[in-house]
Amino acid sequence: MGVEAAGHRTALQMAQEALAGGVTMLQLREKHAQLKQVMEQGKQLRDLCREFSVPFIVNDRIDVALLLDADGVHVGQDDLPGLAARRLLGDDKIIGISAGTMEEAEWAMENGADYLGVGPIFSTSTKPDAGEAIGTGLIRDIAARWDVPLVGIGGINHNNASQVIAAGAHGVAVVSAITQQHDPRNAGYTLAENVRIALYNRSTDT
Numbered sequence: 001m002g003v004e005a006a007g008h009r010t011a012l013q014m015a016q017e018a019l020a021g022g023v024t025m026l027q028l029r030e031k032h033a034q035l036k037q038v039m040e041q042g043k044q045l046r047d048l049c050r051e052f053s054v055p056f057i058v059n060d061r062i063d064v065a066l067l068l069d070a071d072g073v074h075v076g077q078d079d080l081p082g083l084a085a086r087r088l089l090g091d092d093k094i095i096g097i098s099a100g101t102m103e104e105a106e107w108a109m110e111n112g113a114d115y116l117g118v119g120p121i122f123s124t125s126t127k128p129d130a131g132e133a134i135g136t137g138l139i140r141d142i143a144a145r146w147d148v149p150l151v152g153i154g155g156i157n158h159n160n161a162s163q164v165i166a167a168g169a170h171g172v173a174v175v176s177a178i179t180q181q182h183d184p185r186n187a188g189y190t191l192a193e194n195v196r197i198a199l200y201n202r203s204t205d206t
C-alpha cells in the first residue's frame with residue numbers, strides 16, 4: 001500500500017493498522033511534504049515495517065531510500081532510471097518500475113526491474129496524472145512475455161483485485177482501498193485475503 005495521512009489517522013497509524021490486517025509490502029509515497037518531514041516519517045515507517053517483517057519501499061527518492069536503509073525504491077518512467085538507481089542502491093535492494101504500455105514494460109525490463117507496477121488498471125482519483133485506465137490486458141501480455149513479478153495498481157479494491165490476479169499479477173498495490181476506509185485494518189485483511197484466494201484459484205486452474 002502507499003501511505004498518506006487520511007481522515008483522523010496519521011500515516012503511521014494507518015500503516016500500523018494495515019500491517020496488522022496483513023498487508024505484505026509498504027511504500028512511502030509522499031509527493032508534497034518537505035524532505036525533513038519525509039525522513040522523520042520514513043524512519044518511523046521503516047521501523048514499523050521491520051517489526052512486521054514486511055519490505056519497506058520508498059517511492060521516487062533514491063536518496064531517501066539510501067539514508068533510511070529501505071528495502072527498495074519504486075521509480076516511474078519519468079523518475080531516475082532503474083539502472084541508475086541500481087548503481088546507487090546495489091544488487092541487494094528491490095527496484096520496482098512503473099509500466100502503462102508494452103514499450104514502457106520493455107524499458108523497465110531493460111532497466112533491471114525486480115517487479116513492474118502496471119497501471120492504472122482502473123480509473124483512480126488518487127493520482128490525477130495517471131492517465132486513462134488500461135484494464136487488465138497489459139498484465140496478461142507482460143505475463144506471457146516475462147517471468148517478472150507484476151503488481152497491478154490504480155483503482156483496485158477488494159471487489160476487483162481478483163480480476164487483476166486472474167490476469168497474471170502477483171499482487172496489487174492500493175492507496176484509497178485502505179486509506180479511505182473507516183477500518184483500514186479490516187480493509188487490508190479483506191484485500192490480502194482476496195488476493196490469496198485469487199492466487200490459489202489461478203494456481204489450480206487447468
Ligand SMILES: Cc1ncc(COP(=O)(O)OP(=O)(O)O)c(N)n1
Binds near residue numbers: 027029059074079151
Ligand atoms: C507499485 C507501484 N506502481 C506504480 C507506481 C507509480 O509510480 P510513478 O509512475 O512514478 O508515479 P508516482 O507514484 O511517483 O506518482 C507506484 N508508485 N507504485
Ligand SMILES: Cc1ncsc1CCOP(=O)(O)O
Binds near residue numbers: 119124126130154156
Ligand atoms: C500511484 C499510482 N500509480 C498509478 S495509479 C496510482 C494511484 C493508486 O491509488 P488508488 O489505489 O487509490 O487508485
Ligand SMILES: [Mg+2]
Binds near residue numbers: 060079
Ligand atoms: Mg514516481
